[in-house]
Amino acid sequence: MTENRHKSIGLSDETAVEMYKTMLLARRLDERMWLLNRSGQIPFVISCQGQEAAQVGAAFALDRSKDYVLPYYRDMGVVLSFGMTAADIMLSGFAKAEDPNSGGRQMPGHFGQKKNRIVTGSSPVTTQVPHAVGIALAGKMEKKDLVTFVTFGEGSSNQGDFHEGANFAGVHKLPVIFMCENNKYAISVPVEKQLACEKVSDRAQGYGMPGFTINGNDPIEVYKYVKEAAERARRGEGPTLIETITYRLTAHSSDDDDRAYRSREEVEQAKSNDPILTFKAYLKDTGAMDEKMEKAIDAEITRQVDEATEYAESAPYAKPEDALTHVYAEEQ
Amino acid sequence: MAMEMRDLPKKETKDQMLTIVQAVNDGMRTLLETDDRIMLLGEDIGKNGGVFRATEGLQEVFGADRVVDTPLSEAGIIGASVGLAVNGFKPIAEIQFLGFIYPAYEQVMTHVSRLRMRTMGRYTVPMVIRAPYGAGVRAPEIHSDSVEALFTHMPGIKVVCPSTPYDAKGLLIAAAEDPDPVLMLEPMRSYRAKREEVPSGRYTVEIGKGKRVKEGTDITLIAWGAMMPVVEKAAEQAEKSGISCDVIDLRTLYPLDRDLIAESVQKTGRAVIVHEAHFTGGLGNDIVSMINDTSFLYLRAPIERVTGFDVPVPFFALEEHFLPTPARVVQAIEKAVHF
Ligand SMILES: Cc1ncc(C[n+]2csc(CCOP(=O)(O)OP(=O)(O)O)c2C)c(N)n1
Numbered sequence: 160m161t162e163n164r165h166k167s168i169g170l171s172d173e174t175a176v177e178m179y180k181t182m183l184l185a186r187r188l189d190e191r192m193w194l195l196n197r198s199g200q201i202p203f204v205i206s207c208q209g210q211e212a213a214q215v216g217a218a219f220a221l222d223r224s225k226d227y228v229l230p231y232y233r234d235m236g237v238v239l240s241f242g243m244t245a246a247d248i249m250l251s252g253f254a255k256a257e258d259p260n261s262g263g264r265q266m267p268g269h270f271g272q273k274k275n276r277i278v279t280g281s282s283p284v285t286t287q288v289p290h291a292v293g294i295a296l297a298g299k300m301e302k303k304d305l306v307t308f309v310t311f312g313e314g315s316s317n318q319g320d321f322h323e324g325a326n327f328a329g330v331h332k333l334p335v336i337f338m339c340e341n342n343k344y345a346i347s348v349p350v351e352k353q354l355a356c357e358k359v360s361d362r363a364q365g366y367g368m369p370g371f372t373i374n375g376n377d378p379i380e381v382y383k384y385v386k387e388a389a390e391r392a393r394r395g396e397g398p399t400l401i402e403t404i405t406y407r408l409t410a411h412s413s414d415d416d417d418r419a420y421r422s423r424e425e426v427e428q429a430k431s432n433d434p435i436l437t438f439k440a441y442l443k444d445t446g447a448m449d450e451k452m453e454k455a456i457d458a459e460i461t462r463q464v465d466e467a468t469e470y471a472e473s474a475p476y477a478k479p480e481d482a483l484t485h486v487y488a489e490e491q
Numbered sequence: 492m493a494m495e496m497r498d499l500p501k502k503e504t505k506d507q508m509l510t511i512v513q514a515v516n517d518g519m520r521t522l523l524e525t526d527d528r529i530m531l532l533g534e535d536i537g538k539n540g541g542v543f544r545a546t547e548g549l550q551e552v553f554g555a556d557r558v559v560d561t562p563l564s565e566a567g568i569i570g571a572s573v574g575l576a577v578n579g580f581k582p583i584a585e586i587q588f589l590g591f592i593y594p595a596y597e598q599v600m601t602h603v604s605r606l607r608m609r610t611m612g613r614y615t616v617p618m619v620i621r622a623p624y625g626a627g628v629r630a631p632e633i634h635s636d637s638v639e640a641l642f643t644h645m646p647g648i649k650v651v652c653p654s655t656p657y658d659a660k661g662l663l664i665a666a667a668e669d670p671d672p673v674l675m676l677e678p679m680r681s682y683r684a685k686r687e688e689v690p691s692g693r694y695t696v697e698i699g700k701g702k703r704v705k706e707g708t709d710i711t712l713i714a715w716g717a718m719m720p721v722v723e724k725a726a727e728q729a730e731k732s733g734i735s736c737d738v739i740d741l742r743t744l745y746p747l748d749r750d751l752i753a754e755s756v757q758k759t760g761r762a763v764i765v766h767e768a769h770f771t772g773g774l775g776n777d778i779v780s781m782i783n784d785t786s787f788l789y790l791r792a793p794i795e796r797v798t799g800f801d802v803p804v805p806f807f808a809l810e811e812h813f814l815p816t817p818a819r820v821v822q823a824i825e826k827a828v829h830f
């Protein structure tokens with residue numbers, strides 16, 4: 160029997176299964192978005208597929224009642240863990256008025272939901288990183304004991320905003336967790352052409368913080384590292400950089416054709432390590448989940464995705480005049 | 492290295508039917524073939540051939556040393572291009588979407604545009620920045636920006652914006668030959684809209700010269716880039732109610748073609764300026780000023796502007812309500828004509 164690693168780091172079977180459910184929900188929503196895109200119903204998809212373990216493992220290690228997350232566009236697993244619902248995700252896919260992220264103003268995947276402390280980001284990559292630093296600084300000033308968690312791709316770690324944010328947090332010992340989801344490509348450009356250092360985590364040293372490179376396909380490992388980083392942050396010991404090694408199982412987005420730059424064999428190989436499959440197998444091997452539970456979870460998630468899709472599909476679009484609102488504080 | 496620019500042999504100059512994006516590609520191919528100092532830099536421009544396929548096939552032919560996939564960092568792309576230009580190369584940098592130039596805006600504003608002036612011409616930056624711009628393809632926030640005025644405002648850089656395949660290639664080559672930096676804005680939504688005959692080999696379209704695309708007598712319509720099809724449609728519709736439009740494609744946004752604008756407005760006595768950028772601080776205002784300076788006493792009606800609104804380009808579900816439409820342009824035409 161497989162070694163039970165979640166118990167040894169304080170995770171119950173229930174929580175481990177809850178993590179799996181969240182990962183699977185993210186995957187199924189994402190798959191549905193692609194179908195809707197290919198049938199012309201939603202304009203754009205950018206996927207979490209392959210990165211759910213890193214996302215959910217990390218989010219579960221945070222305090223979901225007070226910490227802040229600043230996700231990047233693939234982080235469906237993070238935002239679902241932080242309280243966003245399947246319907247919320249679909250409303251943004253269809254760009255409907257009720258979309259909680261932005262009333263349909265942004266791309267799907269550009270998450271933000273104030274009530275769940277999911278801080279809005281935008282299309283220019285990495286611009287969310289210094290915001291996480293500022294939120295952490297505000298929390299420190301008010302002694303709120305909160306941690307901010309910010310994610311980005313490995314290509315995006317080349318932007319000035321990453322370096323300036325990381326340095327600021329390092330200098331002021333702020334409670335920030337920087338998590339890079341290294342899926343080996345930035346659109347078509349492989350990581351070797353992005354980084355001169357071997358690992359993204361090597362960059363931590365320059366900013367006075369610990370850096371770790373870990374297996375992003377294993378939610379338990381990610382949970383463990385993020386948990387420790389959050390504890391360090393709460394003890395006032397400053398930021399941490401965690402690089403999770405993953406693989407992007409889809410094309411960059413629905414507008415991309417990845418056959419131009421990576422081989423099918425490589426993608427197939429990665430699919431055999433699909434974290435949804437490996438984590439499911441792990442849960443069954445350790446006895447945390449049985450066949451019956453698995454079936455029930457599958458059915459429940461299919462139902463959620465169907466309902467969310469139907470709801471979002473029939474929800475109204477924003478009114479034309481809404482295009483003119485919210486630029487400044489509205490007059491009373 | 493010392494190879495000079497030269498015209499291609501005559502035999503190769505036969506016409507081909509190309510879209511705008513293919514014409515841009517052909518322009519870069521021609522430049523790479525005929526000038527060793529040309530280099531391309533950008534994100535995903537190599538193996539992938541660019542997210543819009545503008546550089547398709549070029550790395551295969553000219554190698555990864557001349558068609559460079561850069562790290563994801565626009566300040567790095569533009570800053571390094573400045574260095575290349577200072578050291579005698581002619582970089583053509585691709586910014587994936589105009590809205591992603593902001594991280595490099597410092598380089599553009601503080602170096603690209605000023606290096607010549609502050610060194611009294613001892614150092615110069617002959618480089619080209621290419622960027623797809625504009626809304627209308629259901630691309631969302633930031634991907635749809637049309638902020639040409641941020642660049643026409645800054646002395647030291649020229650700005651061109653073709654609306655046809657022929658002009659796209661000709662302006663690109665002219666930009667590469669220019670002794671100063673040129674920003675070429677490419678109308679994303681027209682990239683594949685239509686094909687046109689484009690000569691192979693080297694030719695240029697002069698920077699600073701607009702083009703009259705339709706001759707008329709009652710009113711001048713001025714636009715560029717992705718707004719040209721909108722304006723041409725409006726002109727057709729106005730024609731049906733007996734209004735004859737003189738339609739001008741500016742092609743270069745800095746420096747403006749003062750003579751062409753003045754000549755047309757002095758003939759028609761009326762003008763409508765159309766751009767998708769925001770109303771306030773838009774280039775339309777500079778054109779109004781120019782008409783005031785050159786042709787005030789010829790005017791028979793106030794100059795009309797049809798533009799995007801003073802809001803960030805909105806969500807794709809509503810972008811049709813933001814962008815100027817033929818109907819809005821026709822309204823403005825009628826307002827001016829019946830003033
Ligand atoms: C400033 C900026 N430049 C370019 C882009 C276009 N773009 C979107 S995603 C992307 C690649 C990002 O790669 P990476 O950081 O590795 O994240 P991944 O998509 O692989 O998760 C690029 C170039 C952008 N969004 N913002």
Ligand SMILES: [Mg+2]
Pocket residue numbers: 312313314340341342343344345346
């Ligand atoms: Mg990546």
